[in-house]
Amino acid sequence: MSDFRISADAIDQAAELAALEDTASGAVACFCGRVRNHNEGRAVAGLQYECYEELAVSEGARVIAEAKERFGASRVLCVHRTGDLAIGDAAVWVGVAAAHRNEAFAAARYVIDEVKKRVPIWKREHYPEGPAEWINAP
Amino acid sequence: MRGVFVAATLFGLMRIRVDYFAFLRERAGRAHETLDTGAATPRELYRELRERRPLPPGKGLKVAVNDEFRNWDWSLEDGDRVVFMPPVAGG
Numbered sequence: 001m002s003d004f005r006i007s008a009d010a011i012d013q014a015a016e017l018a019a020l021e022d023t024a025s026g027a028v029a030c031f032c033g034r035v036r037n038h039n040e041g042r043a044v045a046g047l048q049y050e051c052y053e054e055l056a057v058s059e060g061a062r063v064i065a066e067a068k069e070r071f072g073a074s075r076v077l078c079v080h081r082t083g084d085l086a087i088g089d090a091a092v093w094v095g096v097a098a099a100h101r102n103e104a105f106a107a108a109r110y111v112i113d114e115v116k117k118r119v120p121i122w123k124r125e126h127y128p129e130g131p132a133e134w135i136n137a138p
Numbered sequence: 139m140r141g142v143f144v145a146a147t148l149f150g151l152m153r154i155r156v157d158y159f160a161f162l163r164e165r166a167g168r169a170h171e172t173l174d175t176g177a178a179t180p181r182e183l184y185r186e187l188r189e190r191r192p193l194p195p196g197k198g199l200k201v202a203v204n205d206e207f208r209n210w211d212w213s214l215e216d217g218d219r220v221v222f223m224p225p226v227a228g229g
Contacts, residue, residue, distance in 0.1 A: 050159055050160050058206075080228055080229075112229060115229060116228055116229035119226060120226050122159060122161065123227045134164075134227070136225040136226070137194075
C-alpha cells in the first residue's frame with residue numbers, strides 16, 4: 001500500500017500511528033488538519049473534498065519520497081480525506097518517524113506544505129447561510 | 139462506432155477523453171466526455187472545449203495527460219486522457 005493514501009472513510013489516527021513503529025526512530029511527529037468552523041471571517045458549516053485520485057496518489061508519494069530524502073526520515077505516512085466532512089473531522093493526517101525530533105518536525109512540515117500546494121485535491125465550503133463555494137476556484 | 143472512429147482517424151482527428159474535477163466539473167456540467175478533435179496540444183484542446191462549455195480561462199489551471207502533470211504544449215496522442223485542474227485546495 002502506498003505511503004500516501006486517499007480515504008473516503010474517517011482517518012483512524014491510532015492505526016496510522018501504530019504503522020509508524022520503528023525501533024530505530026526516537027522521534028515521531030504527527031500533524032492533523034481538521035475542519036474548522038470559520039474561514040476568512042465567515043462561519044463554515046462543513047467541507048466537501050474531491051480528488052483526482054490517480055494523480056493525487058502519485059504526487060503524494062513523490063512528496064513523501066522527497067521528505068525522506070531531504071530530512072532523512074525513516075517512515076512517512078499521509079492520509080487525506082474525500083467526501084463530506086463535519087466540523088472537527090480530520091481532513092488530513094501526516095506522521096513521521098525519524099531518529100531525532102528536528103528531522104521529524106521538518107519532514108512533517110514539508111509534507112503538509114507540499115501536499116497543500118501540489119496534490120490535486122479540492123475543497124468546497126458549506127456555509128450556514130448562502131451557497132457552497134469551491135476554494136481557490138479560478 | 140468503429141467506423142466513425144476509423145473515419146475520424148483518417149481525417150487527422152484524435153479521440154480524447156477529458157475528465158473534470160471540482161469547480162471545472164460543475165462548470166462543464168459533467169465529470170467527463172470523449173471527443174474527436176484536431177487539437178494537437180492541451181492548449182488547443184482547452185480552447186476548443188471553451189467554445190462548447192462555460193469553462194474559465196486557462197490561466198492558473200494545471201494539465202495532466204494520462205495521469206502525469208504535463209505542460210500546455212505537450213503533444214497529444216489518440217486515446218489520451220486529459221485533465222484540466224483548477225488550483226488545488228487540499229489540507
